[in-house]
Amino acid sequence: MKIYFCGSIRGGRDDVHVYQRIVHKLQTYGSVLTEHVANMELRNTGEDKPAGGDQAIHDRDVDWLRQSDVVVAEVTQPSLGVGYELGRVVDMKKKVLCLFRPSSGRILSAMIRGAADGEHFVVRDYNEEEVEKVLDQFFSSLSRT
């Protein structure tokens, strides 16, 4: 299974330790195309001068989104890039899980929470300690569909 993980980069790296935990768990289900998002060394400037610059990042990521079987996004730290990825993927009609931590004190954008449709697009409030359990529940629900 190919999994696309979305998490904030230029939007801020405060939650990178949570992304690490999520990607580590996701790797037990399949290959994570975007494991660099959870790299502790990746700072909020983004990937280090890839050939082709930002356009290459964008085109590669949209291509990976198309290839992916499922998308998991940590949406607590607001990120334009993550919002864009989610908007693109809604049109691809893939299964999406958005994870949000209310303990952050933030209120999730209506454009993400309001996109939940009970079928393709799932939004789940969670605490960091239960993240592995929440992912297990989501992936076992996938195998039943």
Ligand SMILES: O=c1[nH]c(=O)n([C@H]2C[C@H](O)[C@@H](COP(=O)(O)O)O2)cc1CO
């Ligand atoms: O260097 C990058 N590499 C990359 O893959 N992305 C993608 C993956 C992330 O899920 C998302 C983060 O967007 P942003 O940088 O606007 O927070 O965009 C974003 C950047 C920098 O914007």
